[in-house]
Amino acid sequence: MDRTSDGSELLTGPGAGGLLRSAVGNAGGVLRTWELDHVDHRPGRSTKALYRTTVSWPEIDGAQAPAREELFGASAHVGEQEKDLLDAENSMVMTDGDINVRVWRYPHDPWLPMLPKVCYPDVVGRTLVDMGVPLMPGTAEHVPIEVISYRPGRRAVLRAQLPDRGLYLKVMQPRRSGEIVERHRHLLAAGVPVPRVIAHREGLVVLEELPGMPLSRAILDQGVDACRAEDLVAMLDRLPASLFPLPMRPPWTDSIEFYAGIVSSSLPSLGPRVDALVREIREGLAAVGRRQDLSAHDVVHGDFYEAQVFVDGGEVVGVLDIDTVGPGRRADDLACLLAHLSVLADEGSTRRIDPAVQQRVLTAIDAWQEVFTRRVDPTELALRSAGVVLSLATGPHRQQEAAWQAATEAIVRIAERWVEAARTAESERIAAQQAGPTGSGAPGAPAPAPTQGGHPSPRTPPQQTPPPQTPPAQAAPPSGTPDGSPPAPRGGAAPQAPIPGDDSPTLERRIPPGLGG
Structure with missing residues (x-):
């Protein structure tokens, strides 16, 4: 058996065929063909892979x-014990x-014991x-x-179509389902439009379907008219302060070294660039921290992007996936959305979306x-935003996209543009500060990105931009509430860093219905 520091070479290389052949033969079958479909890589620790x-x-x-x-599915573990393993009987273990x-x-x-009870049309009804x-x-x-999605060992989301309605089934490790149910109920009681929990069992939560359509679909058709940015912020600000004592979900930027390591491991030629990104993001946030408090001030969603938001008639009507709600900074939620949208928009440069659609997304990012x-x-x-984009750069290899190398490099390039946007914003802040009260702006005022519009253009390479001659005209209120009122009280929120990769960026491949035996 091949030896690597974490099993990644074994599960993604030709040796995976021998493992699959042994497992299939042990079950009485004959392996005809195989291809890698998805890989979750935690450098130096473990690797999980999915094969078609x-x-x-x-x-x-x-x-x-x-x-x-x-x-x-296959999981390789090195130097650590398999955790939360619940169904070992239906798997085969090989070791060297x-x-x-x-x-x-x-x-x-083995980690999702409820999955077999909901993934077949002739079984799920009895389970319900x-x-x-x-x-x-x-x-x-x-x-x-x-x-809808399946990440080996972590979670699966399925949609059941009943004659009168649709239901969503969230399959997870059993230890997590109770807390997620309580969060849904708590948020509903506070008036936050999350799906209602219809039923639950350890490892399975059944949710009603939200009205409207996902923002990810609406923005492609309607662009900025899909919803108002103010409504997105207001919906986040409705998250109740009573959830502030929950364990803190660290922001994506806390794990940028981890994601940079994954990118460098899968594509070593990008190593110097992602290392430079990590350094600039770290140094930039440290500089921000020297002039303002960067501790948690808000209750945040924790994974807020366009697929999690539902809209109807230009209004925000619901939000999904509140597993990570807890104390944090509103900038992280808003950056997560902008980062995902910027990656979506850049797909136009690779002709994955129509140019007119791309322009609608770019206009929405601006506004x-x-x-x-x-x-x-x-x-x-x-x-x-740069930190979230860097985390998304792990997606093309994880999902084994066609031409994943080029796609990865394109996403790294978007992260570099966000860093350039940060440089421009800081230059404008300093210029406004130096202008003082007689100038036309004030510290913290909105600053455009260094390329076209108010965002890092996916079509223009990063470039150094001198400070503008005229500072921006509108100052931003302190972090906390939209009108600058005092932030939510802090206390009781002890940061609890998850193992990076357990909830890595949500770019998941859809699986055609009925696949699997």
Whole structure:
């Protein structure tokens, strides 16, 4: 068995075929083809991978039957014990003494014991009935299922289509479901438009479907008219202060060294550039911290981007995925949204989206960034956006996209532009400060990015921009509330850093319904 520091070479290289062949053969099948579909890499510690395969099952289907499409997962652990393992019987373990590799056939994920009970149309109905979910007579025998996302060992999201409504099924490690249910109930009671919990069991939460459509779809069609930036900020500011004592979800920028390591490991040629990004983000935030308090002042969403927000008729009507709600800084939520949108917009440069659609997204970034910089410090916003973009640069390799190397480099380039935007914002802040009360601006005023509009253009390379001759005209209130009133009281929020990678950036590949045996 190949030896690496974390099993990544083994699970992503040709040696993975031998592991899959052994696991399939042990289950009575014959592996015909395989390809890597998804990889979660924690450098120096562990690697999880998902494979698309075709497998023949002679004893079940007969010798002449066509091969089936199957998903297989694998996990390699080095120097650490497997945690929260709940279903070891349906997996096969192989080891060479240093690296332990566990292989399983979807949906029998050893960490997600409820997944087999909801991923088949002829099974999910019985599970829902057992959990007390009312179904129309005669519909439990076959409930259409769509797998929205699946990250081996971590979570899965599925949509069940009932005759009268859709339901979302969140499958997770059982230890987490109770707290997530309580957060949904708490937020609903506070008037935050999150999905209602219909039923739950350890490791499975059933949620109602929100009205409207995801902002990720609306912004492609409507651009800035999809919703008002002020409404996005107001919805976040509705998160109740009573959740401030929850454990803190550290911002993406706290783990930029980790994400830079993943990018450098998968594409060493980018190493110097991501190292420079880490250095500039760290130094820039340190400078911001010398002039203002960077501790948590708000209750934040923790993973706020366009797929998590639902809109209808230009209004924000709901928000998803509140697993990470807790104390933090509003700049992190707003930066997360801008970062995701900037990556989405740059897909136009690779012709993944239509130029007209790209322009709509760019216009929305311009308009929303201008509003956000009246709520939070412009330099901090740009630096934290760069940090989120760097975390998203791990996505193309993790999802095994076609031409992932070029896609990774393109995302790193976007992060560099956000750093350039931070430099420009800081230059304008200093110019406004030097102008004093007689000038036309004030410290902390909104600052445009160094390229076109108010955002880092995905089509223009980073460039040094001198401070503007005329400082911006509008000052931002202190971090805390939109009108500059005192922030929420601090206390009881002890930072609790998760292991990076457990909740890594949410760019997940959709799985066609029905795949898996």
